[in-house]
């Protein structure tokens with residue numbers, strides 16, 4: 026009897042315990058779901074997701090408005106018929122179409138509002154306007170020659186931008202100095218002026234420490250010619266100076282950074298930037314206030330803080346361009362989170378600097394664009410590396426932009442030379458770069474093949490962080506105008522005769538049809554590493570040391586890339602070096 030009682034009590038205790046666990050699990054899931062909903066950047070929506078999401082939204086709006094919404098056209102097949110036209114010709118036509126539709130590529134506008142509107146009304150209007158905007162972009166994609174790259178699809182993120190634009194007098198568009206136009210959104214400038222004609226946009230060309238001064242000069246010229254207000258800046262250098270850190274040389278010679286007589290080419294310091302921002306913003310406030318005094322009806326365009334005569338400067342831009350780093354440097358302490366992962370800032374923040382100046386940090390936004398591929402966006406740091414599915418596509422962007430000898434020098438690797446029948450100046454193939462990198466570091470996946478995914482991630486991090494130097498030139502400038510990227514010692518990858526051959530062929534730049542000897546040569550030099558030093562010397566060594574070939578089975582020899590290069594000095598310890606964000610490394614600034 027006593028035993029029975031005990032068993033019942035035990036059972037009910039266990040039952041109660043299990044029940045509590047179940048309850049807490051459910052709660053946990055609930056809060057997790059809630060958290061997920063908070064504010065997440067959405068740039069990738071599959072067709073089916075888009076259909077479901079838009080159907081839900083359309084239905085919701087229908088019940089609110091009782092109005093008929095036309096079905097949203099979804100372009101499910103974006104690739105049709107393109108295969109029939111030659112790639113080059115296709116690209117040309119695409120460019121024409123892109124230019125034709127450039128003006129349709131707008132950022133979404135906030136619908137007109139008044140303070141008297143109810144929250145629900147405001148919300149419904151904004152959602153309807155956003156849906157119309159998405160519809161417009163989808164209809165653009167119906168044109169098979171137009172391909173939109175991933176862009177921000179979360180209304181709440183755009184809402185943050187709307188608020189920052191409305192509040193700010195001066196809007197600072199932060200761009201990455203290595204390709205300022207990629208990160209510039211001209212329509213944002215138009216939109217800011219639609220809100221208030223007095224607002225101005227300034228291009229803050231951040232990460233200027235990664236740009237040689239002669240390239241800065243070229244960009245300065247371009248900005249001046251196109252009436253673009255700009256400032257060269259480096260948040261990382263300003264922060265280091267503020268903290269009294271001595272920045273040591275990183276991967277290039279910094280001595281010529283400030284070698285310029287042009288005050289507009291100099292990289293601004295913190296105090297200079299603060300006073301310039303304050304000056305520009307206060308000018309705007311002054312003009313507006315004097316206009317407002319004569320025209321009382323323009324109260325709608327007054328910024329919130331203009332009542333206090335405090336100028337507001339808003340920072341906007343793509344993810345990862347350095348908005349938060351800039352604000353931290355300007356404020357003088359860490360007020361907003363900084364990481365190399367795009368999309369860190371989720372909500373806009375305001376920071377009062379003084380009675381005269383307030384700063385406003387907006388979450389990074391991926392603006393709609395035609396011109397760049399998803400992989401370019403990953404390589405440029407605006408989409409997270411985690412979104413990379415085809416790592417070779419992303420590495421191709423790197424291989425195309427960083428000169429071959431620079432890659433070899435930075436990584437201390439030898440990339441396979443172009444075959445005699447190929448264009449001698451061709452960039453390395455992604456596969457060549459990845460395999461040479463894996464070989465030098467001994468990266469092997471569980472399958473036993475080179476761990477290209479790991480290599481791709483590391484290379485991309487270096488490319489984004491600045492360890493692999495690269496930069497774009499202003500439109501209209503050719504490669505001949507490109508200054509040589511410095512600090513690239515001869516890697517000694519090329520045998521004397523080979524390099525002579527290549528100089529001759531470089532001049533002609535023609536691709537020849539491979540002869541039978543070339544094909545046989547390629548086959549004989551083929552190995553899994555496809556990028557190791559398969560030089561003639563090595564071949565000769567293999568042939569003469571025939572006794573070694575007898576001792577080692579062929580299979581083992583073909584896989585030498587797995588363990589090769591440990592004597593090259595940068596085996597696994599490289600991980601320690603390269604995993605550290607490149608920009609935390611010290612730089613010397615004069």
Ligand SMILES: Nc1nc2c(ncn2[C@@H]2O[C@H](COP(=O)(O)OP(=O)(O)OP(=O)(O)O)[C@@H](O)[C@H]2O)c(=O)[nH]1
Nearest residue numbers: 260261344345346347348349350364368369370389
């Ligand atoms: N070399 C260099 N790197 C910089 C500079 N400014 C920022 N970075 C780096 O760029 C990365 C992104 O910086 P953040 O300040 O987080 O960029 P953000 O624009 O606020 O990013 P989101 O939060 O995604 O909007 C970090 O790894 C920074 O260390 C700079 O002037 N020079």
